[in-house]
Amino acid sequence: MLRYYHFDPSHVVPVEEIEVRSDLTFEEEPVQILDRDVKVLRRKSVPLVKVLWRNHGSEEATWEPEEAMRQQCPHLF
Structure with a gap:
């Protein structure tokens, strides 16, 4: 049964x-x-490499080719 929501x-x-x-x-x-x-x-x-992206949690990290990430974002290495 649904009940009324009390704001908190x-x-x-x-x-x-x-x-x-x-x-x-x-x-x-x-x-x-x-x-x-x-x-x-x-x-x-x-x-x-498993990359953590901004505005996403660690469970949404993706596997990317290391060479592509080295070219795109050398500051991470």
């Missing part, structure tokens, strides 16, 4: 400011490298 100021969640362009896109900015791994294929190996 501690339930208010702060919203972070995100700069949005006129075409409703925004630039993702990598913050930190969390982990490293090497994906082994049949004839080659691909070094990967």
Whole structure:
């Protein structure tokens, strides 16, 4: 059964400011490298890094090719 909600100021969640362009896109900015791994294929190996992005939690970090991240964001290495 549903009940009436009683307002409590501690339930208010702060919203972070995100700069949005006129075409409703925004630039993702990598913050930190969390982990490293090497994906082994049949004839080659691909070094990967797990990247934490700004405005996202650690559970939403993504695996990116290390070489691409070195070119895009050398300050992280």
